[in-house]
Structure formats: structure tokens, C-alpha cells
Amino acid sequence: MNILLTALGVMAVLAILLGAILGFASVRFRVDADPLVDQIDAILPQTQCGQCGHPGCRPYAEAIASGEADINQCPPGGEDGIRKLAELLGVDFKPFDGDAAEPKPKSVARIDEATCIGCTLCIQACPVDAIVGAAKQMHTVIESECTGCELCLAPCPVDCIRMVPLGTSVETWKWRYPVIPIRTIKA
Amino acid sequence: MRQLYRFHGGIHPPEFKELSNGTPIVSPPLPARLVVPVSQHLGAPAKPCVAVGEAVLKGQLIACADGRVSAAVHAPTSGRVVAVGEADVAHPSGLLQTCISIETDGLDAWIEKTPLPNWQEADNETVRAFLRDMGVVGQGGAVFPTALKLGVSHLDTLIVNGAECEPFISCDDRLMRERAQEIVEGVRIAGTLTGAREMLIGVEDNKPEAIAALTAACAGTPIEVVSVPTLYPSGGAKQLIRILTGKEVPHGMRSTDFGVQCFNVGTLYSLKRAIVDGEPVISRIVTLTGELERCGNAEVLLGTPVEHLLAWAGVNTRCDGVIVGGPMMGFPLESRVAGVGKAVNCLIARSDTLLPPRPPAMPCIRCGACADACPAQLQPMELYWHAKAREFGPAQEANLFDCIECGACSYVCPSQLPLVDFYKFAKDEIWAAERDKKAADRARARHEFRQFRIERDKTEKAERLAARAATPAPAATPDAAKADAIRAAMAKAAERKADVAPPTEDAKRAAIKAAMARAAAKKAEQQDAGTPPKPALDDAKRAAIEAAMARAAAKKAEQQGTATSEAEAVPAPAPKPAIDDTKRAAIEAAMARAAAKKAEQQSTATSEAEAVPASAPKPAIDDAKRAAIEAAMARAAARKAEQQGAAAAEAEAAPAPAPKPAIDDAKRAAIEAAMARAAAKKAEREAQKGQDPQP
Amino acid sequence: MMYAPYLARPTTVSTVMFKVLAALLPAIATSVWVFGVGVLVQLALASVTALVTEALMLRARAVPVAPFLKDGSALLTAWLLALSMPPLGVWWLIVVATAFAIVFGKQLYGGLGNNPFNPAMVGFAMAIVAFPAQMAAWGIPHGPLSALDQLGWIFARELPAHLTLDAISSATPLDYLKTHIAPDMSATQVMASPLFGHFGGAGSEWVAFAYVAGGLYLLQQKVIAWHTPVAMLGALGLIAALMHLADPWYYSGAPFHLAAGATMLAAFFIVTDPVSAPVSARGRLIFGAGVGVLVYVIRVFGGYPDAAAFSVLLMNIATPLIDRYTRPPSFGAANRKRKEKSR
Numbered sequence A: 001m002n003i004l005l006t007a008l009g010v011m012a013v014l015a016i017l018l019g020a021i022l023g024f025a026s027v028r029f030r031v032d033a034d035p036l037v038d039q040i041d042a043i044l045p046q047t048q049c050g051q052c053g054h055p056g057c058r059p060y061a062e063a064i065a066s067g068e069a070d071i072n073q074c075p076p077g078g079e080d081g082i083r084k085l086a087e088l089l090g091v092d093f094k095p096f097d098g099d100a101a102e103p104k105p106k107s108v109a110r111i112d113e114a115t116c117i118g119c120t121l122c123i124q125a126c127p128v129d130a131i132v133g134a135a136k137q138m139h140t141v142i143e144s145e146c147t148g149c150e151l152c153l154a155p156c157p158v159d160c161i162r163m164v165p166l167g168t169s170v171e172t173w174k175w176r177y178p179v180i181p182i183r184t185i186k187a
Numbered sequence B: 001m002r003q004l005y006r007f008h009g010g011i012h013p014p015e016f017k018e019l020s021n022g023t024p025i026v027s028p029p030l031p032a033r034l035v036v037p038v039s040q041h042l043g044a045p046a047k048p049c050v051a052v053g054e055a056v057l058k059g060q061l062i063a064c065a066d067g068r069v070s071a072a073v074h075a076p077t078s079g080r081v082v083a084v085g086e087a088d089v090a091h092p093s094g095l096l097q098t099c100i101s102i103e104t105d106g107l108d109a110w111i112e113k114t115p116l117p118n119w120q121e122a123d124n125e126t127v128r129a130f131l132r133d134m135g136v137v138g139q140g141g142a143v144f145p146t147a148l149k150l151g152v153s154h155l156d157t158l159i160v161n162g163a164e165c166e167p168f169i170s171c172d173d174r175l176m177r178e179r180a181q182e183i184v185e186g187v188r189i190a191g192t193l194t195g196a197r198e199m200l201i202g203v204e205d206n207k208p209e210a211i212a213a214l215t216a217a218c219a220g221t222p223i224e225v226v227s228v229p230t231l232y233p234s235g236g237a238k239q240l241i242r243i244l245t246g247k248e249v250p251h252g253m254r255s256t257d258f259g260v261q262c263f264n265v266g267t268l269y270s271l272k273r274a275i276v277d278g279e280p281v282i283s284r285i286v287t288l289t290g291e292l293e294r295c296g297n298a299e300v301l302l303g304t305p306v307e308h309l310l311a312w313a314g315v316n317t318r319c320d321g322v323i324v325g326g327p328m329m330g331f332p333l334e335s336r337v338a339g340v341g342k343a344v345n346c347l348i349a350r351s352d353t354l355l356p357p358r359p360p361a362m363p364c365i366r367c368g369a370c371a372d373a374c375p376a377q378l379q380p381m382e383l384y385w386h387a388k389a390r391e392f393g394p395a396q397e398a399n400l401f402d403c404i405e406c407g408a409c410s411y412v413c414p415s416q417l418p419l420v421d422f423y424k425f426a427k428d429e430i431w432a433a434e435r436d437k438k439a440a441d442r443a444r445a446r447h448e449f450r451q452f453r454i455e456r457d458k459t460e461k462a463e464r465l466a467a468r469a470a471t472p473a474p475a476a477t478p479d480a481a482k483a484d485a486i487r488a489a490m491a492k493a494a495e496r497k498a499d500v501a502p503p504t505e506d507a508k509r510a511a512i513k514a515a516m517a518r519a520a521a522k523k524a525e526q527q528d529a530g531t532p533p534k535p536a537l538d539d540a541k542r543a544a545i546e547a548a549m550a551r552a553a554a555k556k557a558e559q560q561g562t563a564t565s566e567a568e569a570v571p572a573p574a575p576k577p578a579i580d581d582t583k584r585a586a587i588e589a590a591m592a593r594a595a596a597k598k599a600e601q602q603s604t605a606t607s608e609a610e611a612v613p614a615s616a617p618k619p620a621i622d623d624a625k626r627a628a629i630e631a632a633m634a635r636a637a638a639r640k641a642e643q644q645g646a647a648a649a650e651a652e653a654a655p656a657p658a659p660k661p662a663i664d665d666a667k668r669a670a671i672e673a674a675m676a677r678a679a680a681k682k683a684e685r686e687a688q689k690g691q692d693p694q695p
Numbered sequence C: 001m002m003y004a005p006y007l008a009r010p011t012t013v014s015t016v017m018f019k020v021l022a023a024l025l026p027a028i029a030t031s032v033w034v035f036g037v038g039v040l041v042q043l044a045l046a047s048v049t050a051l052v053t054e055a056l057m058l059r060a061r062a063v064p065v066a067p068f069l070k071d072g073s074a075l076l077t078a079w080l081l082a083l084s085m086p087p088l089g090v091w092w093l094i095v096v097a098t099a100f101a102i103v104f105g106k107q108l109y110g111g112l113g114n115n116p117f118n119p120a121m122v123g124f125a126m127a128i129v130a131f132p133a134q135m136a137a138w139g140i141p142h143g144p145l146s147a148l149d150q151l152g153w154i155f156a157r158e159l160p161a162h163l164t165l166d167a168i169s170s171a172t173p174l175d176y177l178k179t180h181i182a183p184d185m186s187a188t189q190v191m192a193s194p195l196f197g198h199f200g201g202a203g204s205e206w207v208a209f210a211y212v213a214g215g216l217y218l219l220q221q222k223v224i225a226w227h228t229p230v231a232m233l234g235a236l237g238l239i240a241a242l243m244h245l246a247d248p249w250y251y252s253g254a255p256f257h258l259a260a261g262a263t264m265l266a267a268f269f270i271v272t273d274p275v276s277a278p279v280s281a282r283g284r285l286i287f288g289a290g291v292g293v294l295v296y297v298i299r300v301f302g303g304y305p306d307a308a309a310f311s312v313l314l315m316n317i318a319t320p321l322i323d324r325y326t327r328p329p330s331f332g333a334a335n336r337k338r339k340e341k342s343r
């Protein structure tokens, strides 16, 4: 009986001690991590195109965080984006669905300024306010701010907006992944 | 004997210098056509300032420096501009870049030379602007605009880099042997400009002739020529600084933080030519070597097609490619029609006998040979594993960006791995990711602001509705001003009618009604203006207040417009907040303000219209996000003001676009400034138009 | 066309491996002189097994076979293993150990460059754990067996009529010391047995010297760095000397420990294996010292007579950790830190 009590006592003391240590550690070494939604949102490309079926990247981030949406719904993010999401959330990578939109090369919208009638509809559609203009005035797209979401294309009554792929320039060119000829080519 | 220091690692590759260093510098014949790239330096490409068809003289400015980090480009010979546009350049990507093509006329006629004889009296700023406009850039390979490196007043040590450690290259060697006097002159000028206490020229001991020539030229000057042991890459700026002063300049810090600045001998030579002789940089010494009949060094006019040089030097049949730069850090030339730029110090016609291809690569065996050879004291194998696995975070932690891409690690690797290739790949990926992230952050901020704006508009509307519900008087309006204005106009019409006709009961009643309406409108407006700025994001608060102010102003303008039937102009140029260049932002803000003022003045002159600068130029802050939000908010305010203005059935105002935060692209900023100006002008025109129909 | 650098030192992995193999030749010669042709038989068996296993594994992994066979790494593993096994061990012992080393020590991890453990030591450890009896019987130096008899013994376990097992084999000095030391028998007395030669074992001490010679050649050729061997031998010698000082009755001195068993083989050929050792100088010092200490501890206090294999394997486990914490500061890092602090 005594032994039992001693054992219990030791256990209790240990439990209290360890609990205190853990509690202290959790306060002392707390990592102030961003809330999950922010972390997910930071990975999403912010194109704000709605192709994921959500009205913008943040709603999609919220949907992912709450488990309502899958991680493979964002075409602009590409497979890289899915991979990063998978890593963050600790789930398996999964490719885009068969019917999901395919990632496209990065493009920007360009308005044919001669045709534009200045209806301002595209301004209202642009999620990042990258179109400038005023009623009955020619409109133009600020290329550096355009995310290539294509949302302005549909509303234009005269179809004068086009997507122009951004090619590679000397400034944006990237060194390709090195290929090592490990395999000796047989003659 | 000066004490020399050692840097870690280093290698002794075969030199191959004797191929080209035995003959004096020669001048190749003039090619029929020069293809001069406008981007021959680090930083913003120069802006072409000649038109196709224009005749140019040798040394004439053909593209001017664009911004601070840039350098001008000059016509290397006289002739006619035949094209300005994309052409092949010597770049590893093989992509096209803007070039100015000149058809030479064979006269080689100089424009009047403009030296800077009184550079000693001129202030540092003037000399630097002069050098920038003379196109002086570093000729060691990094082509950093020299003007920027001279912006120091008290240097401990000015180091002149004549080490030329890379195999095959001998252009600096020949330059030092043949033009030592002029180099020393250049060193003296640079030394004076930077207030250097000590001036050292470091030359590897495998160039005794160059050392002798320089020593002779330095006699009687405080400049010291130091012979440094031959060890690749002692010609790296950081390595040479370490050898000569013992100071280690880490990555991400400037050597001037340590009181040292380093220039290439070729750079100081061209600096001397610019300041003393008034000759801009239009040529450079290029080593032509490898599988050529006549290897040697040539003073090549910039823009000379590589093809022309090879043909002149007699390329032999074994040659199967051209390497630009040395064999350690150079790159294969994609197109031989590309013109020589300021960075091209060597052209090697390669062949498998000269530079045998590497044996097939094997996996890394962690032998550590690369770490022993690395002058940056890195663990190259670690960088390699991470880069190979695309683990860019760990690669950066392993100090990837300290790597100077010297290739020493790859040279010694028994597994024959193309290590530097992986580092370049990783660096480019990281930079691209950085660009994408910045763009995404900007887009996020803009999108969030847009959401906020829409939300705010909605609440405002709701509040106004609530206000109307609260007052028994006829509506102070959802689209308050609009309805009010219409009503007021109607009332006025009635009044006018009443004026004509004898006052009747009806008219009286109408007048009362109108008065009431007006009072209600005023009350509503007061309420509107009096509503406290909505609770908003921290930063948005100030912007919101400003927006409210703008709105109030707009309303006032509208009232006046209603009362006097005058035109109203709402130019709303929001100056671009610049991210990291406050100065530029300030200038642009001033420009925008000036434009606004002009528009305003003109419209005031023609009418009583009132300009509503929608937002005061805010001091540029370095937080891009906040800047973006504020800019967008200002624009929103402008747009709203415009809507209300339009409602007054008066002249229409074109809101000037609130241009985006200038990133670091001066060009775009300029375009936007121009756009702002155009908008202002348009607004002004509109104002006039609106005023015209009035008597 | 390839990218820079276009110049490269002609050294390849094979060059490195074959230099190491060459450095083993003096030790092989000495071994043959001391223990007889059995050593050569072991080497041949190991080599053939290693090459065949490696080829099969490469084929199974769908990796080109020829370049990896030619790099000499499998051969090196085989030789190192053969030299650490008993020279008169039964033929299947070395075959099994080598195959195990190549398959489980190397290829299953991804082959050359990817193995976290030294393959030869993996094979050795497997053998000593699984077949302790066969591993314990070492040949007597300059024993009575002729070359032919050695072959017969290795392949068929047949002895000439006039000889018994005890006449041809004995424990290793380390084993002998461990089993004979007692309160009434001091280390010095035990080591008076002829088995011990001058320092660490009759005959085998000459082999140790041959390893040192090969190691010096490798150092001179810059194939290996001095850090690991020096740290290992230093740590082992130091700890042995200290223990000897503390209690000479039980603990033999530094020379014995340095010359005995596989110490020199380990110091110059095993711990210097680049793939499974740390890469930085500091890391190598720590690694070498760790192996030295472990060798002593396992030899003297542990259950196995020799300890090189286990010590190396244990330190191999620690290699990534050591690498991580011994990354040398990059060029100018001290200055960068100072600046950051002053800010």
C-alpha cells in the first residue's frame, strides 16, 4: 500500500513538474506563426482570377484552410503552387483535375485604344484596379499591375481587350536546370 | 615589401596567355555595320536618342543614360543610323535586345571632343554626371557604371585591378604594357576624386612586363605597383582587396564600408580618355584567341560584330564555337552577328582540342576538393545538392549568394560536375521567385484595397439612406448630390419662371419647396461630411480622411458648379510613391503637382471652375504596400469626385490615373508621369469644352 | 555547348579511387608476407563478388553500368573489406560480407556518393555479428600452412593431416588481451606473449606500418586530408596513454592501441572515405576524434575485440549533424556579423 502511494506520489510530482516545464516552454518559446489562412494566401499567386471557383485568392485560401476546397484548383499557381500548398498542409501533391483549366503562360491584358468606347466596365471588373480611364475616355491597362486574370475580357462590349503573353526578356530570363550527361551515349 | 594576404582556396589552371600576349594591340578594319547595344552596363538600358536615318559622328551620343544606374552610349564611328531595334547581343540567353545599328561611312569623323579639363575644381557630382554621360563603366566584366563607384570622399585605399587572373585573357596585360602612362593618369584622377590615402595597382606576377611598365610610369607618384602571386581568382575584386589589404568584404556590403574601392585598369584608362581627352567610351581592348590564325589583342569599336573580328583574325576550321569572356567564367556566344559590348574582354574560338569536353559527370563523392578551392569559403557541394534538389531556402542558408561564380570548385571537382551551372540556375530561380512574390504582394494589396473601397462605398450608401430615413425632409439622396442637384435645378427653373410671371400661390409654394429642398440638401451634406471617417485599416485611416476631404471638396465644387453653372475640372494626379528611391518619387510628385497646378490654373483662368487635387502628394514611404493602398485610395477618391462632378451635369473631369508605386523601373515611372500629364491636359481641355457653351 | 568552366583538372573519381587502391598495395604485400597467399584469395573473392554485385544492382536500378564499374569504388570497398577480414576465413564468409556491403551498404542508398555508411564497414559489421566464430579465427603470422594448404583450408576447410585448427589460427592480439587480462595478470604480462610482437602484434604491426606508408602517399597526393587520421590517432593515442597512466595494470599503452588491429587501416583508409565522412575541416576533426574515442571505448569496455567498424558506423550516423554545425563561415562573414551587431 505504501509503495503504491509512493509510486503515485512520485508520478504526480513528475507530472506536475513536466507539465510546468512544458507550460513554461510553450510560453517562453512560442512561435508566432501566421494564421493558416495567411500562410496559404501567401502561396497563392494573387491573380484574383476566380478560376478556383472562389471570388479571389483569399476566399480560396479560407476555403482550403477550412477544408472545403482542394489544393489543386488554382491554375495560375501551377503545379509548383500545389506542391507548396501540399508541403504547407502536409498533404499529398495532386495534379490538376482533368477538366480544370490548364496553367497558361503569364500574360497581361492590352486594350486596343482605338476601339475602346470608354464604358468603364473593364475597370469594374479588374480585381486589382490595374485599368485606368474614365467614362467616355480611352482606357488603358497598367501592365506592371495586371495579374493576367482575364476578368476584364468578358465585360468589354466591343471586345477590344486582348491577352498578350509576356515573353522572356534578357532581364527575366532564367538559367535553365543543368542537365548532366551521366548516361554515356552508346555509339 | 608590402605585406600580402592570402585568400582561401584558389587554383592554378593552365594559362594559355602566351597565345595572345606577345603581339601589340592592333586595330581591326572598320566593319560595314556596327550593332551597338544600348544595354552594355549594369542597370537601366540607355535610351536611344537618334532616329533611323540620322547621320552620326564618331563619339556622338546615340543613347543617353536613363536614371542613376545607367550609362550613355556613343557612336563608335561616323556613319548613318540604319536601325534602332531588337538585335542579337552577346548574352548567354541568346535573346534579342535593343541595339542601334550604324552603317559606317569610312570617314571616322570625330564629333567635337568635350574634355573636362577643370575636373579638379568641379565638384564630385559634376564629374560623375560627366562620366555617366561619357559611358564609362567597369571593364573588368561586371560593367557597373563607374560614376556610382566614385561617390566616396575619403578612401583608405584605392585598388586598381590589373591581376587578370583568368586563363587566355591578356587585354589588360597588353594595355598595361603599352599604355601604362595613361592608366597611371587615370589612377591619379580616380584617387583624387575619391580622396584616396593610398593607391595600389595589383598585378599578378605572371606579367612581369606589365609590372615593369607600370612601375616606370608610377615613378614619382604616390601610386604603388604590387606584384601579387598568380592564383586564380585573385582578379576578383573581393579577392584582390583581401590580398592587398587583408580586408574581407562580405557579400551584400560595399567595399567602401571598409574604406576600399577597386577599379579595373581598363576602366581607369577609359576614365582618363574621357576626362582628359574628351573621348567617350567607344572602343575597348578585346583578346582574340583560341583557334585563330592571328591571336592577339585588338582595340575593337563597340558594336563590331563578332563575326567580323573572327574573319579578320582568321578563324580556322577546327573552331566549333565562340566563348565570350574567359574559359572559367565566360559563356558560349549564341549568335556571331552580335556586336561587342563594353563587357566583352575576350573572345575564344574554341575547339575540342583546345578545350576538351569534360569527362562524363559522376555523383558528388563529397571529397571536399571544391571546398578547399573555393575563394568564397563556401561548401560548394552543399550548394550543389540543394540547387540540384531545388531546395532554394537551404541553398540560401548555405550562402549561395556569396558565390562569385568563379568556377574554381567545378575546375577541381573529380566528379566533373558543372557546379556553377547549378548555382546560376538556383540564383535565377530565387530572383524570379522574389519578383513573383513582389508582384503577388502588390496584387494582394491592391485587391484588398479594392475590396475595402467597395465595402466602404456600400456602407456610405447605407448611411446616407439611414440619414434620409431619419430626416423627414425630401431626400438627401442616395446618390445624394445628383438628386439634390436635379431638384435644385428644377427649383431654380421654377424660380426663374416665377420671376417672369407675377408671383402666384403656386410659384410661392414652389419657392418654399425649393428652399426646403436646398436646406435639406445642405443638411444631408453636412451630415455626410460630418460622418466620422469609417473605421478602417490602420494605414487606410489617413487615406480615408483624405478621401473624405477630397469628397467634401468635390461636393463644394459641385455646389458652386450648380450655382454658377461653371465647369469643373478634377485633375487628380496622385504622385507615385516610390519604393526605395524617395528622391525620384519626390521629383515625380513635384512634376505631378506642377501638372495639376497648371491644369487648375488654366481652368480657373477660363472659368470659375475649381480644381480638386484629390490628394496631397504624400511623402514617399518605403513601404510599397501602404503606398499602393494610398495611391489606389486617392484614385478612388478622385473617381468618386468625378462621378459627383458629372452628376452636376457640368463639364466632365478626367481623373488622372493614380500611378502605381514605382518599383525600381524609372522607365515605367516616366511613362506614368507622362500619362498623368496627358490626363491633366485632357481634364483641362474638358474644362474648356464644358465652359464654351456658356455665354 | 557546355557552360563554364571550360577548363577542368583531369582528375576523375576513378583517378581518386585507383590512387587509394594503389596506396593499399604495400599493405597487401606485407599481409601476404605475414599471413600467406590466403590474403590474395580473399582479395580476389571480394573483388569478383563486388564487381558482379555492383553490376547486377546497377542493372536492376536501370543505371548505366560501365561508368560506375570503372570508377573503382566497388573494388575499393572489396579490398578494404578483404583486408579487414581474417586472412584464412572460409570463402563464403567474404563473399557474403562483400555482397552485403555492396547491396545494403551502398546500392540500396543510391550508389556512389549517396551511402551514409562506409560500405566496407557495413559488410564487416554484418560478418562479425552474424558469424562471430568464423571471424574470430585469425591465421597465425608466418603460420605452417603452405600456399596450397591455405587454398584447401579456405575453400574446403580441409587441413593437412598433421595439423590441427589450433596450430594454424589464434585469436588476434586484441582478443587475446581482452580474454587473458585478470587481477593476477597485468597487461604488460599478457603482452609478453610472442603473439604481440614489438608493439601491437607479431607480423600485423608490419602491416600497420604499410598502411601508414600508403596513407602518407595519399596525403602527399592530396587524396585525403590530414584532419581525420590525425584526429583519430591523436584521440585514440591520448586516451590510451591517459588510461595507461591511470592504471598500467589493466590498460595497455598508446603504442599498442595504435599499432594493433585495424587502427591504421581505419585511420588512413576507412575514416578518410569522403562519402560517409563530414566535409569541413572542423567536421573531420570531430569525426576522427569521435572514431578514436569510440574505438578505445569499445575495445576496452565493449564486447567486441576490435572496434573500428562499429566506431566508424556510429560516427557515420552523426555525419549529417556534424556537417550541419561545422559549416565554415563564408568569406567576410565575421565582418558582416560585426556590422549587423553595430547596427
Ligand code: SF4
Binding pocket: A044, A045, A046, A047, A048, A049, A050, A051, A052, A053, A054, A055, A056, A057, A058, A060, A073, A074, A075, A076, A077
Ligand atoms: S484561381 Fe485565381 S483567384 Fe483562385 S487562387 Fe488562383 S489566382 Fe487566386
Ligand code: SF4
Binding pocket: A111, A115, A116, A117, A118, A119, A120, A121, A122, A123, A133, A139, A155, A156, A157, A158, A159, A160, A161
Ligand atoms: S470594357 Fe472595353 S470598351 Fe469598355 S472601357 Fe474597357 S476596354 Fe473600353
Ligand code: SF4
Binding pocket: B363, B364, B365, B366, B367, B368, B369, B370, B371, B380, B381, B384, B409, B412, B413, B414, B415, B416, B417, B419
Ligand atoms: S569537388 Fe565535386 S565531388 Fe568533391 S565534394 Fe565538391 S562537388 Fe563533390
Ligand code: SF4
Binding pocket: B370, B373, B374, B375, B376, B377, B378, B379, B380, B402, B403, B404, B405, B406, B407, B408, B409, B410, B419, B420
Ligand atoms: S564558383 Fe562559387 S562555390 Fe565555386 S569556388 Fe567559386 S565562389 Fe566557390
